[in-house]
Amino acid sequence: MPSFPRPLPEVAGDAAPYWQALAAGRIELPRCGACGKWIFYPRSFCPSCLSRDVAWHAVAPRGRVYTCSVVRKPTNPWFFGRTPYVYAIVELENGVRLPTQIVACDPEKVEIGDVVDAVFERVDDTVTLLHFKPR
Ligand SMILES: [Zn+2]
Structure with missing residues (x-):
């Protein structure tokens, strides 16, 4: 591939x-x-x-799942073989809502309202992505 x-x-x-x-x-x-x-x-x-x-x-590096969806079809060729994954909007404790992914979990079990903690994925020297995982 x-x-x-x-x-x-x-x-x-x-x-x-x-x-x-x-x-x-x-x-x-x-x-x-x-x-x-x-x-x-x-x-x-x-x-x-x-x-x-x-x-x-x-x-604070934590929040709650405001909304989420399981992505089953890749939206970009890089995601081939990387589905399913959970695309979510996480609401931080200060009310800010961030687009992100919920990782380190069974995608079928993520629910609105779940408490999540930040996961920092270092991609290279410049880019670190912010994901969240269920607590
Ligand atoms: Zn102002």
Whole structure:
């Protein structure tokens, strides 16, 4: 079977600190200093009040499954042979919802509301992906 490149994020721009924190084993997210709202996806301004008073803060590496689906057909050639897997939206304790995968589990047993802990998958020197596993 031919090999295909893994689809990976570009570590650049407003989201670079997010990826750099993951590489260090932490989840950091921007928060607005004016209105206090968390910002995701990362931006250089607050989408709620348009303030540019944005700073990065570490958040707890855990949350709950907000919604999920078992992916059975690869959405990219790299995923051939890697299905089924659980695509999910995880809600962190601060209310931010992240797209992710639930790993290290039976995909058929993941349920909305499950408590999950972060798993940092180091892909290379630049990219570390954030997944979660059931507690
Ligand atoms: Zn704001």
